[in-house]
Amino acid sequence: MGILEVKNVGKRFGGLQALNNVELSVKENSCHAIIGPNGAGKSTLLNVFVGKLIPDTGSVMFDGQSVLGRTPYEINQMGISRVFQTPEIFGDLSVMENMMIPVFAKRDGSFRMHAVQGMMGDKDIVEKAETMLEEMGLAEKRGMQASSMSRGDKRRLEIAMCLSQDPRLLLLDEPTAGMARADTNNTIDLLKQIKEERDITIAIIEHDMHVVFSLADRITVLAQGTPLVEDHPENIKGHPKVREAYLGETAD
Amino acid sequence: MDAIVLQILNGLDKGSAYALIALGLTLIFGTLGVVNFAHGALFMIGAFCAVTFSRILTWSHTVIDETKKDFLGNPLKVEVPHIYDLFGQATGDAIIDWAVPLSILFSIPVMLFVGYAMERGLIKHFYKRPHADQILVTFGLAIVLQEIIKYYYGANPIPTPAPAVFAGSFDFGALLGFDPNTIIYPYWRLVYFAFAALIIGAVFAFLQFTTFGMVVRAGMADRETVGLLGINIDKRFTIMFGIAAAVAGLAGVMYAPINSPNYHMGMDFLVLSFVVVVVGGMGSLPGAVLAGFLLGILESFASMAIVLDTLPGLNQIIIYLVAIIILLTRPRGLMGRKGVMED
């Protein structure tokens, strides 16, 4: 049994079958990549995982519980964190404040009316947020307004925010999209480090094969909303169906 | 039955004013992405174009009439319009009588200029600012504009009648085969309705069938891409602002005979026209027109004595009630696009 079990998921948008009978199983503490050409349904699938879309058919179970029909914040509270293609952070707030929010969310749940305590007086939270910033090498920037940071730092902050919640499953949506080679490599190293140091399951959607093959333990190839193959990276590389899907070559 | 028809007629008429204002508002919003709270003021300025024009026509010199006395017992000073001297009294009177329709010609350049000046002088600096800032600065502008008008024209309404031929009413019901004397409707209101239909049609045709309009529509959908094509979209948008101002102004000019213009008529319409735009869906031209007519008709029905007997006060709140219901059931109004103005 994987930590994330996807069974028979289908989703239609008007005349387009975006997802068709998707079956997927993400093993605990593994890094599972979902790849596929443009329009293969990767993002749709991700949106199903986080509660943004509800599929027409099928089931998505996280750790034995269905995520379907739950809102994004409920799913996050179950232990799934998401990193976006373009970093989604609280741009108007300082880096430190950005860091504190997920820590609060982890401790206090989706809503708590703590309206008169000083937030900086909450030692546990401040400590945890600071540790996390140190770990991610953002400690010096703690007072900066988040929107004024470089893109790489924003990405780092976003990942830090997700990790601070100790998620059981981290979803990454093309984390290196639009990045220069050097930044990409930094990000790969960061993710590798995370993988090694933490008990965490990672599901990653990616375009960049370099990233995928450096990180993934298992890969699912999606084409036209249908999973073609699910296998180890080394088996995927030369797989004829994959080449067909990507390059339009006919399998012979 | 005839009561219903009558109220539909009233609703269409009211709705045409709402629709015209909302159309301009949406045009500005859709093209420039600016929420223009001064749009009601443009409507008001349009109405005052009619007032000003008829004042120009009746610009007078005084002649002392020794035979009559004024209220203090002094000889009466009679104002004689210069236009009498130019064309003679009969023609002069005829021209003055037609002041409102004639002032359309006067108002178009004025409103285009006002729109142009507003866009270049103020609005363009607000394209990149948050919607809240746009709302606030144009709200401030609306206050300033109406206070200026009040300073020169006073606070009281100024009667601005329609030409005598349109002054009366006729039995509209008889045309439709109802009993005589059941559906009486004023000529001018039908003129207003036809005029509104014409303007709305013209705006749609302009956007639909001209190259200019096509570029603007493309710009409404995706400004950046159109900009990439090397088309100077900003300049076109400036012109669109002028056009939207002219539409509001014309709506105001023609409205002057229906209700005597006063300095706060813009604010009276502002809230209502925003409700109309939002109910129609921000950024949707057909939505604005549809919502204008819909709210006009509902408002008319709510003012019927039968309705008020059962639900007293409904006429006070109907517009807002409908707005709430529509916004709760259709998140983006009747025909709104996703993601517009939701931040």
Next chain:
Amino acid sequence: MSTSNFTRRGVLKTSALAGAGVALPTIFTASSAAAYMNEPKGSTVTLGFNVPQSGPYADEGADELRAYELAVEHLNGGGDGGLMNTFSSKALKGNGILGKKVEYVTGDTQTKSDAARASAKSMIEKDGAVMITGGSSSGVAVAVQALCQEAGVIFMAGLTHSNDTTGKDKKANGFRHFFNSYMSGAALAPVLQKMYGSDRKAYHLTADYNWGYTTEEAVKSSTEAMGWETVNAVKTPLTQTDFSSYIAPVLQSGADVLVLNHYGGNMVNSLTNAVQFGLRDKQVNGKNFEIVVPLYSRLMAKGAGANVKGIFGSTNWHWSLTDEGSKAFVKSFGEKYGFPPSQAAHTCYVQALLYADACERAGTFNPCGVVEALEGFEFDGMGNGKTLYRAEDHQCFKDVLVVKGKENPTSEFDLLEIVEVTPVEQVTYAPDHPQMAGGELGTCNPGA
């Protein structure tokens, strides 16, 4: 910059000398050294003119202010003396009030009760006004009147026509010269009967707020008393601008008279709309369809333009009256400003003079003295014939004018013609009349 005469409380001019550190416990802001609120101790007395300067009634407010300025001029002995020459009481000598020069402060009511109270309070607290007067709506009049009662100054109401001002909301410190809804109904009914007969079906459109209710009730009961039938009465929102949907159904209702219980912008628009719908050209039940506007104002009639022609209504006063008082007032106002005064101007001017006269007769500015002097005071020569300030409710009882929109106006001011001067007896009612019931005058409050 020390040229201003607008000093605060009279108290200060003398007590400023009292030196530093003197703290006096007071209620409201009347100094305990004073016998009553804002007792003028210096050589001047300050009056507060609280009129709408912004908002839809700003023009009416401007006319009220002109009248007050004229009144102050006359009280201080300037100008031609105006109505002081024709006023039956001869207590005023043109040397201010009780020998003190009259000064004034102005404020903007915005025709909102909150704003009106704020500006009245600033006049009382900051400027030391001993009397507040003015206003152009009943909401404001009632609010400011209640304030003056609490504060202990006199309120001389400006234009307010609702029964409530001297009915359920009457106050001992407040006085109204203007007529009211009941009087409009009582004055109009006989004229309407004479002109239109007693077999009529009336349709009311009523502004949906207090003044509208009292006016509708007054006109309804007095017209029904002479045989008219009320077909329907529909309330219209204050914020309504287009009345088409209310007016269009009138012809279908079988009514042959439309009564527009509207004032201000509402009146201008509803009347304009009614004429547009051709109601006046129609024949219903074999009779000409007629429109009635219970409360007329010349300033508003101007807004409706030619639409007022031939339409009946009532008004407090009109400049074309030919009694000595009216003539004197029109003359001094007209010579100063170049146009004839409105009824609002007249009522405000008269109120200012009546207050000054009451102070003279009472020999004090003490509100209780003024109240006593005004209660039951009978006077003449102020334009409306013999007038009584009734003690029971502080309402003036005088002749009421029934007017009609003029067919051939000679100027922009000449819009109404007087049809009948309804004698005071006909519009007098008992203080406990059901339309006025529910209030309590209380006792005068001098504030200290």
Next chain:
Amino acid sequence: MLGLDKKDYTLLLIVAGLTMLAPFILNPFPEGSGLAQFNAGYPDLMQRFVIFGIFAIGFNILFGLTGYLSFGHAAFLGVGSYAAIWMMKLLTTNVIPAMVMAVIIAGLFALIVGYVSLRRSGIYFSILTLAFAQMSFAMAYSVLTPLTGGETGLQLKIADARILDGALEAGEQARANLFGLNMSSSYEMSVGSWLFTFNTGYYIAALVMLASFYLAIRIFRSPFGLMLRAVKSNQNRLNYTGLNPRPYTLAAFVISGMYAGLAGGLMVAMDTQVGPERMFWTASGEVVLMTILGGAGTLIGPVLGAGLIKYMENILSKINKDILHQWFAFLPDGLEDFIITLVYPFIGKGWHLTLGIIFMMVVIFLPGGLVEGGQRIAKLFKGKDADEDGAQTKPAE
């Protein structure tokens, strides 16, 4: 101190100092001088300063922190006022129950309006709040007349029930009080030709305002305040961080509605009268103007904005042509008339025009409101090193 850091504590002390010394600060000019016209230290206006300060502080908790622009906040102020005056009519003229009831009723009303309106965001939210407020106004003005007094509103009457109070003596009036301490009683102090008025009602209102201000600081600095700012910054991220924005925004809405109710209750406590125009949409617009003018999202800004607008409304509007003539009497006649012609449209009855112009100027040149203006001036004096300071304090100042 008081659970605040040093900077906030200093700010609170400054505000406390200013409000307590307001009778002096607002009356800088001696009586009888031409400039006395500009004195604002009389009870009614001082009361209005702090009451509208409370209203704006509350509005800022919603708009400044979450970015939700409500165009209907005056409705809560109005509802609070009606609740307060009914308490005074029925129960007692003591202001405490009136204010408590005002806060409760306004809070409940805000809960209903907020629950519905917060289902939408952006301008759709604004229009929904506007619609609720306009409906409240229209109904209060007309069909609810038995409850609200309609156009003429409600006042205390001699015949009111007041079941907890003893009967009035003959000639006595019902007055708002705090355990017998009359709201309208004052101490006056003359120093030379200056006169200072210390009004009970003002000081009670000022204390309530200080408490409200203190609470607002605490909210700004709390985790809850952080979440509200996060709502404004990025709702999407907030959702994916496991936080539900709806209860946060609703709580902010209700809190700011309660602030408005408190302001409404205080208005009645200071001046026992309620009219429906208090709920008209322009009144809602006014609090938006105050907040923006002072600086949305800042602690002190809304209070400053409220002060400026009320000052203009009450002081500027009272300057009439006569006063101008007296001021400029020293000039030669022609010049005097010329200057008066230039100035006249902007003062007295033209104060709306001045307000509109100032407001536009602020939005155009000082998007951060008066507070930003103050910061810029401070920066000029301090030189460059103030720069970083400014950047850091910006989000919360």
